Amino acid sequence: MSVRFEIYDDKIKVTDLISVQAVDRSYFGKEVNGKKIHLELSPEEALYLIDVRKAECEKDGKPQSFNQVAGQFQGPKFLARYYCFRDWRDRGLIVRPINEAKGNYNRSPMEKYPAAETKTPHVKAKGLFFYDDLMSVIDENEEGNALYENHWFGQFGTYKAKKHGQFLKLDAYETVFLARHGKYKLNVLTKKIEEQAVSRRPDFMELYDVYEDWRLRGFVPKTGFKFGTHFRLYFPGAKPTQETGQWMHSRHVVHVFPRSAKMLISEWARAIRVAHGVKKTFILAIPGAKNAHHYDEHNGKSETKNNKAIILSSPRLASGSGQLDFLLYHRKGADIENPRHDSPTFVMLALSEEEEIGGEELASAIQQSKQMGLDLMLAICDRETAVTYYRVKRIDLPKSKYEYYEIEWVQP
Amino acid sequence: MSVRFEIYDDKIKVTDLISVQAVDRSYFGKEVNGKKIHLELSPEEALYLIDVRKAECEKDGKPQSFNQVAGQFQGPKFLARYYCFRDWRDRGLIVRPINEAKGNYNRSPMEKYPAAETKTPHVKAKGLFFYDDLMSVIDENEEGNALYENHWFGQFGTYKAKKHGQFLKLDAYETVFLARHGKYKLNVLTKKIEEQAVSRRPDFMELYDVYEDWRLRGFVPKTGFKFGTHFRLYFPGAKPTQETGQWMHSRHVVHVFPRSAKMLISEWARAIRVAHGVKKTFILAIPGAKNAHHYDEHNGKSETKNNKAIILSSPRLASGSGQLDFLLYHRKGADIENPRHDSPTFVMLALSEEEEIGGEELASAIQQSKQMGLDLMLAICDRETAVTYYRVKRIDLPKSKYEYYEIEWVQP
DSSP, X not given: OOOEEEEETTEEEEOSHHHHHHHHHXXXXXXXXXXXXXXEEOHHHHHHHHHTXXXXXXXXXXXXXXXXXXXXXXXXXXXXXXXXXXXXXXXXXXXXXXXXXXXXXXXXXXEEOOOOOOOOOOOOSEEEXXXXXXXXXXXXXXXXXXXXXXXOXXXXXXXTBTTSSOOEEEEHHHHHHHHHHSOOEESSOHHHHHHHHHHHOTTHHHHHHHHHHHHHTTOEEEEOGGGTSSEEEEOTTOOSSOTTSOOOOOOEEEEEOXXXXXXXXXXXXXXXXXXXXXXXXXXXXXXXXXXXXXHHHHTTOOOOSOOHHHHHHOGGGGSSTTSOOEEXXXXXXXXXXXXXXXXXXXEEEEEETTOEEEHHHHHHHHXXXXXXXXXXXXXXXXXTSOEEEEEEEEEEOTTOSSEEEEEEEEOX | OOOEEEEETTEEEEOSHHHHHHHHHTTOOEEETTEEEEEEEOHHHHHHHHHTTOOEEEETTEEOOHHHHHHHHOOTTHHHHHHHHHXXXXXXXXXXXXXXXXXXXXXXXXXXOOOOOOOOOOOOSEEEEEGGGXXXXXXXXXXXXXXXXXXXXXXXXXXXXTTSSOOEEEEHHHHHHHHHHSOOEESSOHHHHXXXXXXXXXXXXXXXHHHHHHHHTTOEEEEOGGGTSSEEEEOTTOOSSOTTSOOOOOOEEEEEOOTTOEEEHHHHHHHHHHHHHTTOEEEEEEOSOOOHHHHHHHTTOOOOSOOHHHHHHOGXXXXXXXXXXXXXXXXXXXXXXXXXXXXXXXEEEEEETTOEEEHHHHHHHHHHHHHHTOEEEEEEEOTTSOEEEEEEEEEEOTTOSSEEEEEEEEOO
């Protein structure tokens, strides 16, 4: 016999004993007035039971179809939420409403990155800046070669063949960095270079800020063009050629998502896809001031208080894709986590392929997840209702000014 | 002894006999007044000889460095042009100035695509449109299943598991198409759906036009989300499940680049990278009216006249990345093509990673290449001066309204 429920007072209620037991056993529904005599279903739960378990729903004694139920409860990103909910359940895993979250679960450790003391060399040669190319050239080879060999600034000679051709070519990030930190003199003022770069790509200064931040911690960011991203990243100590004569491969790429930027989810996901295809770790950089709360953590203060009040009062939570959607229970060994005995592992933000997301919104969703002590799981429902997951892990880069996250395409 | 040349009257001239012979033997330089007593070099040729062959350049009796020469001749995308030129030469291949082009070389055949007669089914069930999700649902399963099984509209049940769950989910392109061509009735007017979709993504109607164009020729475009593109494409006759029970794999993806759109080269290349990574053919769609010239060809008229006059008088050629840069000679067997005996194979448009390109500009460059009877080769110089090549092949899709091109990442 299939599960039955009905709609009244704009609520979806399960009242007959057999249905209540079946629904409760599967971790659907919530108690009414603290008792399990009746259960109330969320719209996602009701649709799931209709869709997958052929449950029967009635209103005023009349059977209700999927569209009739969905039509009554339709709200922002309704189908995206539903199909993301369904997909998690279809994996045999439990998903529960976000408002059941209790305090900080402390299940979101940070990935620690190394950082090195660095000193920027002083550039003794003068460079020529090419306006339209956003690059500068140092044609004094001794100086150019030293900057390349010892610090991996620019490209000497030819990519992967430094002895073919000559001269040091520096891109706009390297040029501005050396002008600011290495007394690099050019035919034009640094300010003019920045203005020209910003006129070409309005997000130039945000990209530069990220470049500078990693460079100052000893990392070597180079163009990520071949990997469809803003930078590829080498860890401290990297050199353009190793002693073994082997070319050094980067293992990380960095994509900069300014707070003010807006991007279609499909375009955002594309960048992650390329990184995945070339087996590199995708790092999302969100430049610009972190909020005070976040700074606290960098000063070593922990926050273990119940942050639920903060989450619920956040103005960004009122609507839109900044709102977190579900608590996700995952696996534990051969078993699965369940809400009666376990804590959730992730918090889900459900998105759809053709919606836009802003840098600020995403930063806010990550911040909220952090306050819950859970890793954020971005679930993206495509136009065929197939769901793709991206797990967000926080990065701890000592002394850094900005927020960085590893984004990993996962199959939960 | 190294090659020597000098700058006077803003020209770069090779005058001593040994240098003239060395330069000419390598297919550099052009005759002055129809004689090879003296040769004139383009800035790219001069810089190449300085950079790679350690040539000596003088002006007013003083030796000139790379930056001194470059500084004098600097123009739009100067370094991008130079490094693309150099890269082609570094491959042992010949590159010559674009103004040496002679008429139509007839070396740009079209890729023929099949097209099938199609009839759009009439939808007998009513759908519910979800505004925020840009999707509609048909919850009458007999009708929904028929649309899915017989015509591959939408997704019935679950992606790759149509028997799990129920109901037909249609994306906005499918919804509008069936409303326009299949009498599909919904809870809202088609016009409202289109308005909502355009408010979400301003290029919606351009994407729809491309969807409709392929659908009407018997192809099945579905979401390309997993491949970082707008659509993946199945050829006429494709069904969601094959008789063998095997899932059918698409081999093509379609990216829509509206004429009015502008995009950073790096973002544009990213989309092609993903397609390459999953081994699919990348099709670039340029919707909107083709010019009259192009229509001619579709009516079967060939153009073999010398179109050089048209090319040179095009207003778009005045500046910017719409201007073609070089004639490219390629390989023939174990040998290479040379300008004395052979025709060029490609025409190069040199671009840099951080420049913007518009749909109109790209369409114009392709059009100019077509008039020369050569395939366009996009050469992209990244921030490390490494060059990546994308070959553009024209597609012949019978009865289609728009222009389509296969873009292939190649290593020449």
